[in-house]
Amino acid sequence: xxxxxSNSQSFDPSEEWFVLKGESQxxxxxxxxxxxxxxxxxxxxFDFVWKASFSDWKRIADLDAFSQDKLKELQKESPEIADTFxxxxxxxxxxxxxxxxxxxxxxWNGTSVELSEGGAGVIMENSMCxxxxxxxxxxxxxxxxxxxxxxxxxxxxKYVKGVNQSEAPIRYGLKFIKINEETKKMIAQxxxxxxxx
Numbered sequence: 219x220x221x222x223x224s225n226s227q228s229f230d231p232s233e234e235w236f237v238l239k240g241e242s243q244x245x246x247x248x249x250x251x252x253x254x255x256x257x258x259x260x261x262x263x264f265d266f267v268w269k270a271s272f273s274d275w276k277r278i279a280d281l282d283a284f285s286q287d288k289l290k291e292l293q294k295e296s297p298e299i300a301d302t303f304x305x306x307x308x309x310x311x312x313x314x315x316x317x318x319x320x321x322x323x324x325x326w327n328g329t330s331v332e333l334s335e336g337g338a339g340v341i342m343e344n345s346m347c348x349x350x351x352x353x354x355x356x357x358x359x360x361x362x363x364x365x366x367x368x369x370x371x372x373x374x375x376k377y378v379k380g381v382n383q384s385e386a387p388i389r390y391g392l393k394f395i396k397i398n399e400e401t402k403k404m405i406a407q408x409x410x411x412x413x414x415x
């Protein structure tokens with residue numbers, strides 16, 4: 219069997235997965251169901267899972283079966299997996315800039331890593347935000363972009379490195395729920411420009 223075929227069939231559809239969220243356990247789920255739950259933001263990379271071959275619960279972020287590379291590979295090679303992925307509505311651009319973030323109780327420093335008309339990817343340290351939280355961002359001015367503010371909903375949370383360390387930086391996916399129309403136009407132009415570069 220060649221490596222391409224073995225990679226495309228590296229998930230066992232008969233395997234049963236269980237999810238631990240807080241003190242509650244859910245399942246069993248098949249692998250495709252697990253991918254759907256991740257895509258639908260019903261489970262997250264920081265949740266724990268178990269299957270029969272595991273001796274203990276493991277964090278999803280630690281498993282190759284759910285890594286971005288593996289999911290991209292399966293999305294291309296397996297129609298069953300490809301159908302579970304959402305299509306993005308906005309062009310994303312890499313955008314590194316300092317960001318001040320707050321939730322009206324706590325303030326965090328962060329760094330944006332990507333930007334689109336619909337939201338941003340931001341890395342924060344020592345943050346306890348969870349999906350569903352509403353937070354406020356102030357993007358500081360850069361060479362390519364003026365400063366701007368946005369009200370956002372946290373839609374995803376993923377550890378950047380050092381998953382087992384409490385101070386590990388966390389990457390958040392944020393959806394803009396309130397942003398100035400001129401700012402949206404500026405972001406759209408920047409995204410097109412960066413893609414063309």
